[in-house]
Amino acid sequence: MSIKKILAEYTRLSQEDENEGESNSIINQRELLNAFVKSSPDLSQYEVVEFCDDGYSGTNFDRPGVKALLEEVRAGNISCIIVKDLSRFGRNYIDIGDYLEQIFPFLGVRFISVNDRFDSNDFDGTTGGLDVGFRNLIYSLYSKDLSQKVRSAKKIRMEKGEFISSHAPYGYTKSPENRKKLVVDEEAVAIVRRIFSMAGEGKNAVQIAAILNAENIPTPYIYKRLMGCDRKYNVVGNTNHWMNTTVLTIIRDERYTGKMVNGKNRSPFVGSKHGKRIPKCEWIVVPNTHEAIVSEELFASVQERFSAPQRIQKHTEVRPLMGKVKCGVCQHVMRRSNSPSATAYYYCESHQYVANSTCTKDRISEVSLIQTVLSVIHKQIEVMLDMEQLIDRVKTQSHSDITTLTEQIRQIQTALSKLRASKVKAYEKYKDGTLDRESYISCKKEIGKQIAETDAQIADLETALQSRYQENGQPISIIASFKRYEGFTVLSKEMADELIDSIYVYGSEAIEIVWNRMDEYMRLVQYVEKGVNTNIELTDP
Template structure:
């Protein structure tokens, strides 16, 4: 490989990598630094890799049961853009433990895109296979990794359930008002600064203050909300990414008022992951929660908690309504500043407003009210204009697709002709050999002719591989030419009214900055960009 080639080292440290010492150090063989040293040493001792440019992709603390990891997604994105020539990993399980998904990449994606894949500890190098699949032994290893993940997940669940029943706190973060103990694992201690606010909230409720008033009061005094408090006190990527005003609001107050943790109880198993490959959790029924009393210092008394529950239980709950299908843009309309959903009024003339202003008078969010009908009219007109673009570009997209299909057909014919030529050359080699056996030509003449035909076969095989690569690229381009923007927007230039289904189909979000400034974020944005490029290219011709 030349100096301008790119070698990608992929490193992953899993959440399952267990601790083996009292100071929380990880297994040395699985540490990020050791993986890096192993891969760098491997690359430096291979002449075809040593002079290449090296990029590192690292996921620290991510499961390998799926490919939803930041660094691996960045790596695969560069692979698709043909910016990576070789990938080197410690072993297959570092890249992934799902044998089906990993198998697709090893046997389909990487070979198709011409990416060499090396797994150091597994002794696997795709360059040695000459384009063939990884083989049964590799598939078997990936299957074992996948089964291992499922078995490990079940064991982890059992271990966590045992800790829950003992009253140990196993959450990633302590609830507002507490800190995770530095001296005793799986224990929380009182955060004196935040505990004062918790006590005050309960006291204000008992004194007759409603929840919204309490939130507004705390914001007015500049008291950091739970989100802001965690962001200020935790150097963690989750809290560093938190954006927006991070104000106190009704939900933040209610969360504190409904949490039994403040009475000295450890409450676990509120949510659970359905299966090892799931990316989401589901709520567990209240009767299945694991609640253990007297596990840590209480911030409020049991009596005060019960008294508070009676008060907030008296707040009238909104009657459950069958969803009104006429609310066609509900949930899509958001504040352009804080990005939170705007509140929809229940008045005769319906409007939207940002509630952040209610909780913070100094908030820079949209302070006015915008009529729902105005947003609908703007959206309707804009959809018609987008539909006109889709209609206009449809013919151009079809022409490009037809051209691509013609090129694919020509490439396929070239491959078949070349394969037929190789078959003819092999037949000629046999004829020359038969002439030699019959004594019609000398051995030297036979060897010369054989060498000539072998050279032509080798050159033709090389040309076939180049054409096959171009053939696969054209197939990919042809597939990408299927434009979702055009498919979803075409023939909608004469629509008279909106429906909830249509808005969900076409619109991602509607951001309101003022009554005169609205931003519509569409679905299929990437496909729309390709349509614009096609139309610009057509205008330049």
């Protein structure tokens, strides 16, 4: 059995506006890469798969396509990566240098940049000297210059009162004639007006949400999906309900008065997912840019009723599980009561919004929950310590296996050389007449069969050897994370953030803890199980 090799073609295009489908630039990149692969005989052995990011900046690696690619690389499934040029993979020259000089060589991954004429097989753990390093620096500087130009262009558009976001707010849609202008969505506008009307009558956000849920009014998320919008909203669970936060988002949006409001957040650089909130006095507000849904008077009246009161910090104690405790039914984050830690509890607020909700009505004591979680962490630490010992045993055996397999390959390769020599000798005997034609053909056929079987044997052993090398490089950072808190008797926020992703509550008697880096843990479990099973096979008589 031959080793399966996979070549990953990676394409990327950064664009300001989202387009439907793939752009021509992505198509051109794909055609260039396919042509290069076809014209390179040494790449014909690879199975080709594609990873694509259409509409993502190259200033960072927070892209779905490149994330999926790197995950496959870490899993040992990719042998070669090919890109049009280095800027397609990324524009940060430091990060690219790390991948080309350290990460990819360590994982045994070949990297090819077609237009840069770079092939990592031509270099030994370097980026190819000054030429490639200089190109990376130029790409990075170009990206920073482009970032500043994009900022300036955006600000000009904001000051003109143009709509620059990808998706229109609920109650509006983009004008078919001018995508930079908002027009009223005749179906959703009635719901927006009704929300403001109920708010003006004195109903609070919870009451408004409950009424809309009782009447089965689609939420903005559901409505957008029904209209064919593929925007990825931050929602959880299989159902979506009106919440007080949904209502408040609409009530506090000044765009419903006909004003265009931009510049609420500012990113440190173009492509960054982390924005900084800008003071309201610095927002760019342009009046009369589109049709108003509510009057200035009604909006001002509602703002006065719903203005957020100045919060007074009552408690200074650390709350290690805040944001991690979630309802096991609806999967929303559970609310924490505004009370001291000794009496605080978590509860699911869905019953305030949805009649006949199946979510738990139990109040989960924070003190009890923290003690339970801490106890489970201690047990998980014991599991990790046992796992570490098993991994050490498997690695010890794996090192022994590598030595054994290497020696077996050497011996069989020696036998293969002898078979090929005997094939040459048979031909020489046939040529000098000491072996007749019929005997020579029969001998040649038999030796050819033995050579084919020996080649297959070597391929199987090389596959096993490569597998051992990959397994020995399994990450064990999750074990180190748990060991760091061995003996701790208090659950700190640092501990909870490092170890726990979520805690799902199904009532006062049942919880489920989802650990961080569970994919890494499962790979370790599979590694140990495979190592144990392989050792049994190797020791069988």
